Amino acid sequence: MSEKQLLKEKIHQYDFSIIEAELFLDTHPNCRRALAVLHEMKTERAALVKTYEAKYGDYIVRAADVNNQNRWVWVDSPWPWENSKECEV
């Protein structure tokens, strides 16, 4: 797996942890420890996205992440159901 792919996977792991913390908070909305964990994970994820963007350009997950002025590159990045080992970009 390339360094770029590894970094992406690390960000995806944070995304998952954030989902998990949010579900927990839905039924424990006053849990300050869970709120602190969520905040910490969001901060760490933001730092990883910054590292990614410094090395590889825009981190495009949502259409709103596209900044390219010349082409709507949303259509170019691989679709998630396609095997990433087969169509690495």
Added chain:
Amino acid sequence: MWSYEKKLEFPVNIKNPNPKYAGIIISQFGGPDGELGASMRYLTQRYSMPYSEVKAILTDIGTEELAHLEMVCAMVHQLTRKLSYEQIKESGFDKYFVDHTAAVYPVAAAGIPWRAEYIAAKGDILADLHEDLAAEQKARVTYDNLLRLIDDPDIREPLKFLRQREIVHYQRFGEALRLTADKLDSKNFYVCNPSFDKNCGK
């Protein structure tokens, strides 16, 4: 509203296509306890829920189920790539292939298309939360059964992830039920419906 993210919740990268496995995994897309039904069940039940925590958990689990549906479809898609006619005939996938080729269509493993009868929205918080708890356990059993039948680690890893999510969702729905019970008392427990009757529990 929803916004789409171009990624899977857990990676699916299957090296070896296998139409037989595709034909059983598809049940977790369009079968009675599959992810399509799960997302529709929770997202539908939200509107009649009286308590904010329960509206939140149904919204967020219902949304996560859409991501699971996408993972299951990705597995079926990757398992049915580049098939030969021999593979299609020998595996029994021919019965699906004749109607859908290699598209991903919501059916149960036995070929029955997805039906709205798989889900319930009763408009009663106790009835609906018990439905949701049972649904999570039934989905977990289905993943257990798939794991009994499938040995390829490329397929087992995402299936194990999805199985684990059923357990976490069951836990969260259990907490939602406990929160609900705390808001009810012996006077209104089965006498009035907080999702419908005005002044229930007041």
